[in-house]
Amino acid sequence: MSHLDEEQLVEAYYAPDEQSRMHMRGCPECRAAFERVQEHLDALRDYPVPERGPGYGGEVWKRLLPQLPPVRKPRAWLRLWLMAPAFATLLAMAFVAGMLTQRKAQLVGTPASTRERVLLIAMNRHLERSQIILSEIANGSTAVLDFPREQERARDLLDDNRLLRQAALRDGDAADASLLDELERVLLDVANSPAEMPSRDLEALQNRIDNEGLVFKVRVRSSDVRFKGQQL
Amino acid sequence: MDWTDxxxxxxxxxxxxxxFRVLVERHSHAVFRLAFRMTGNEQDAEDMVQETFLRAYKQLQRFDGRAxxxxxxxxxxxxxxxxLLRSRQSRREAQPPETGNESVHWLDRVAAREPSPERLTQSSQIADLxxxxxxxxxxxxxxxxxLRHYEGCDIEEIxxxxxxxxNAAKHSVFRAVQKLRRALEPAWGAIR
Incomplete structure (x- = not known):
C-alpha cells in the first residue's frame, strides 16, 4: 500500500479505520505524519467561547417569547406605524440629499457620509417595518390575521422600497438591490391580493416567505445596517 | 415539570x-456555543440563538423524533x-475591496499577523490565530x-x-483542516 495522503490522515484522526491503522503500524513515516496531524488538531480543541451565566436559558426565553406566534402586540406595532409618514419624509430627504450630494461632490468634493447616514437610518426603519409585516403574515392564520391592515401597510412600504432599491442600484449595491427586489415582490403580492384571502393562498404566501428565508434575510440585513449606522 | 426532550x-x-420553554432553557448554552463557533462573533451568535429557537418553534411539526x-x-x-455566513460572504464578494490589503491572500495576512516564536508558547496563542x-x-x-471537530458529527450528519x-462534506472537512494547518503553521513549533 502506498503512503497515506493528508486527506486519509485527517480521516484517520476523526474516524480511524482498520486499514489505516494496519498501515501505520508498519510504516513509521505515515505514523509520524499522523502524529503531527493529531497534534495539530488536538491543539485546535480549545476554541474559547464566551461564558454564559446559569440564567442564560431564561434570558433567551424572555427575548424569544414575544416573537413566538401567535402573540400579537398591535399597540406596540401601531406606534411604529404612526411614525410611517415621518419615515417616508426621511427617506425622500435621503433620496434628494443623495442626488444633491452626488452632484456637489463632483464639484466641490463634499463627503457623502451625511447622505450615507440618512440612507442607513431610512433603510433600517424600512427593514424593521418590513420585518413586522412579514412576521405577522408568516405566523398568522386567516382566523387571526387582519389581512386588510397588512395590505395597507404593504402599500405604505412599497414606495419607500422602490426608492431604496433605486438608491441601492445607483450605489452599485447589488446585494441590497436584490434583497429589496425580493421584498418588493412579496409586498406587491400582499398589496394586490383580495382582502378576504383564502387560507390556501395565505399558506402559499407563507411558504414563499419561509422558503426564501425572507424574514431572516431582512433581519440579518437590518442588524448589519444598524451596526454600520452606529459605526458612522 | 421534569420532561424529557x-x-x-x-x-x-x-x-x-x-x-418549549423547558427546551429553550435546556439547550440555550449548547446552541450558543455552536453559534459562536460558527459565526465567531458574540452578537451574531446571540442572533443565531434567537433565530434557531424561533425556526424550531415554527417547524416543530416537522420534528419526527427520529433524531x-x-x-x-x-x-x-x-x-x-x-x-448568515453565506449572505455576508456574498455581500463581501459583491463589494469592491475597501483597502489594498483586501487583495492580499488570507493565508498571507494570517502569516503577517503572526506573533514572534517566543510568544507562541501557549495554546491561547493558537486560539488567537x-x-x-x-x-x-x-x-x-x-x-x-x-460540526466535525467540535460537535463530533459524523460525515452523514454533516x-x-x-x-x-x-463525499463533498468529507472533502469540505479536509479542505478546512488543510487551510487551518497552513494558516497556523507559525504556531505549530510552539506546541512541540
Whole structure:
C-alpha cells in the first residue's frame, strides 16, 4: 500500500479505520505524519467561547417569547406605524440629499457620509417595518390575521422600497438591490391580493416567505445596517 | 415539570409554550456555543440563538423524533449560521475591496499577523490565530469543520445539514483542516 495522503490522515484522526491503522503500524513515516496531524488538531480543541451565566436559558426565553406566534402586540406595532409618514419624509430627504450630494461632490468634493447616514437610518426603519409585516403574515392564520391592515401597510412600504432599491442600484449595491427586489415582490403580492384571502393562498404566501428565508434575510440585513449606522 | 426532550417537544407541538420553554432553557448554552463557533462573533451568535429557537418553534411539526431533539436543533442552528455566513460572504464578494490589503491572500495576512516564536508558547496563542483563520474559510468549510471537530458529527450528519453529498462534506472537512494547518503553521513549533 502506498503512503497515506493528508486527506486519509485527517480521516484517520476523526474516524480511524482498520486499514489505516494496519498501515501505520508498519510504516513509521505515515505514523509520524499522523502524529503531527493529531497534534495539530488536538491543539485546535480549545476554541474559547464566551461564558454564559446559569440564567442564560431564561434570558433567551424572555427575548424569544414575544416573537413566538401567535402573540400579537398591535399597540406596540401601531406606534411604529404612526411614525410611517415621518419615515417616508426621511427617506425622500435621503433620496434628494443623495442626488444633491452626488452632484456637489463632483464639484466641490463634499463627503457623502451625511447622505450615507440618512440612507442607513431610512433603510433600517424600512427593514424593521418590513420585518413586522412579514412576521405577522408568516405566523398568522386567516382566523387571526387582519389581512386588510397588512395590505395597507404593504402599500405604505412599497414606495419607500422602490426608492431604496433605486438608491441601492445607483450605489452599485447589488446585494441590497436584490434583497429589496425580493421584498418588493412579496409586498406587491400582499398589496394586490383580495382582502378576504383564502387560507390556501395565505399558506402559499407563507411558504414563499419561509422558503426564501425572507424574514431572516431582512433581519440579518437590518442588524448589519444598524451596526454600520452606529459605526458612522 | 421534569420532561424529557422528546416529551417536551410533543407537548410544545400541542401548543404548550411552557414545554418549549423547558427546551429553550435546556439547550440555550449548547446552541450558543455552536453559534459562536460558527459565526465567531458574540452578537451574531446571540442572533443565531434567537433565530434557531424561533425556526424550531415554527417547524416543530416537522420534528419526527427520529433524531434527538438536540441534534435537530443544532442542525437548525448550523443552517441559520450558514445562511448568515453565506449572505455576508456574498455581500463581501459583491463589494469592491475597501483597502489594498483586501487583495492580499488570507493565508498571507494570517502569516503577517503572526506573533514572534517566543510568544507562541501557549495554546491561547493558537486560539488567537484560529479565529481569523476560521473566518477566512468558506461558509461550507467552516460549518463542516465546526460540526466535525467540535460537535463530533459524523460525515452523514454533516452532509444532511449542509445539503450536500457525503463525499463533498468529507472533502469540505479536509479542505478546512488543510487551510487551518497552513494558516497556523507559525504556531505549530510552539506546541512541540
Amino acid at each position: 422528546s416529551a417536551a417537544a410533543d407537548e410544545a407541538r400541542r401548543g404548550n409554550q411552557q414545554a 434527538a431533539f438536540g441534534t435537530w436543533l443544532y442542525r437548525i442552528c448550523a443552517n441559520c449560521s450558514l445562511d 484560529l479565529q481569523p483563520a476560521l473566518k477566512r474559510l468558506s461558509a461550507t468549510e467552516r460549518a463542516a469543520f465546526i 452532509a444532511r445539514t449542509l445539503g450536500v453529498q457525503a
